[in-house]
Amino acid sequence: MTEQIDYYLEDYLRMDRLPHIWCAGCGLGIILKSYVQALYELEYDLDKIVTVSGIGCAGRASGYVNTDAFHTTHGRALPFATGISTSNTDIKPVVISGDGDLFAIGGNHLIHAARRNINMLVICSNNFNYGMTGAQYGPTTPRDMRTPTSPYGNIENPFNLVSLVSSAGATMVSRWTVFHVNQLKNSIKKGLTKNGFSFIEVLSPCTTGYGRLNKMSPIDMMRDLRDTCKIRKVHPTEATIEPGKEVIIGDFVDIEKPTYADVLDQLTRRSTE
């Protein structure tokens, strides 16, 4: 039997860089596919996108997309994207990076980019650990989970990312998973067309590191996303992620306010009056 391969996304990917480096069962391939599918369905002008990432497994996504792309330093994708977004307002920076990159080493930049309402879309792959360095615990790891640096179980409290980013001032905040591919793709489409700081948290299995250490197979991890995630409208502060409890996914914030580029233009008018 000859396999039918769909090549319609060829123009959206750097085919000469595939196959990618990610492990079998990793959620990152689904995030990448959802992103390029969203660009495809919107017929988005690829010359007007810069895909920016920090460092980590998720950070490698920028290298596979056929847009201008910048693989920067660990944690700093957002200030790079801020420089891009404020100096060329025709460009939409799309940041794809990991939970550790965006909320541990880069946490300060995240709250400030949201506060300033920089026009960009941030897609955060939350795999609950630092995948690339070998599955150590990070700022999103739930309590008691075992990792190479928490061999007796994690003693720290995790961030609730949607609550953090909402209170920092983002104009769009959503949480989806790599099981909910349609909703994820639609959410990315919304973020791509929104003028403002948009944030999508994507729960995504790290099978090799985190999964194996906590005795979850790739299939278990997908099943878990299907069974524990519930689409509901709640206040962001209620959307905590705790082992054994249901996880709320969906849209949390969708508001309009002037972007940083808008207020910079106002400033120019004010300064020359």
Added chain:
Amino acid sequence: MSETIPTGKHFVHGDWACAEGAIAAGCGYFAAYPITPATEISEHIASRFPQLGRRFVQFEDEIGAIASVIGASFSGMKAMTATSGPGISLMLENIGLAVMTEVPCVIVNVMRGGPSTGQPTMGAQADVMQCRWGAHGDVEIIALAPQSVQECFDLTVHAFNLSEEYRTPVFLLSDANIGHMFEKLEIPAADEIEIVNRKKPQVFPPDYKPYEADESMVPPMACFGEGYRFYSTGLTHNEMGYPDMSVETQDKLVRRLCDKIRRNKKKINMTEETMTEDCDVLVVTYGVTARSAASAVQMARREGIKAGLLRLITLWPFPDWKIEELADNVKGVVVPEMNYGQLVREVERSVKPTPVEFIPKLGENPPSPDEILERIRRLAK
């Protein structure tokens, strides 16, 4: 003041002149985090940039400031940041990225006393080695050291030009003395200011290889949003910009990044010589300390001692060949600097076996002309 380039005479401080130099050079994006004694640069930019429709962002920290400067430069803007020692310490990782991904930008360090918080309001020249060796890996850097308010303007413009020509970060190493000193500044007419712009690709996007260089060793630079759809990474990369972990690619890339500056060191380097033709004692120094040294050399000549001064305007790449040449016929070399022994090591290496007298000065002002004169006398005997 609303004209882009305020041609004419001004009585201003060095930080003001530096900010105006950036404006004259065409800097369209500036980001910084406040720090003494560099804050006045941000303050002047904050009042001027909005009127000119240019972008000033006061960042949450220096790591973000330099990152955004690199992002802006990659988006086609000329971009600058200004800080002091503690800020440079935070910026170093991203400065290495700018070197690796070949993004032009200007980094101003108005030096103050260290280590750590040190002496925030007082001058020093103790970051000259940090500037050279601070970023990890094999890095070549360009650094210019102004000695006056006028040079804060002129060398800021020149720093932009060098960064554009070589696609590399360029440091302006000023200090609290010059940054806060008031002096006459003369801003030339716009058409008298030389402006260099980055070389652009001459091929169609599908044929563009972002890191392929000709014999100049500097690849033409496409920017984001121009349709080239290129990828840039801080990982070791091949000519396409793609990660490649092979020994050959690492070797080729690092050599090119360093050699594009090393092989042009004579072209890049600028020095100023005073009475060096017949000198028995040579003073080598830079920045604000050169003003003391110039007086000392005059005083020595009045006493009949043949002293001469070599002022380094470009600290990096280091003009070892020039110092070696001048030191050939002298009895000794005096090196005053506002630190506990930094550039003097480079001088010693260049002039061996000629004796070198080092004058360290820790705190606030450069060594006095008398202190320098005394060492000149000692070596002249």
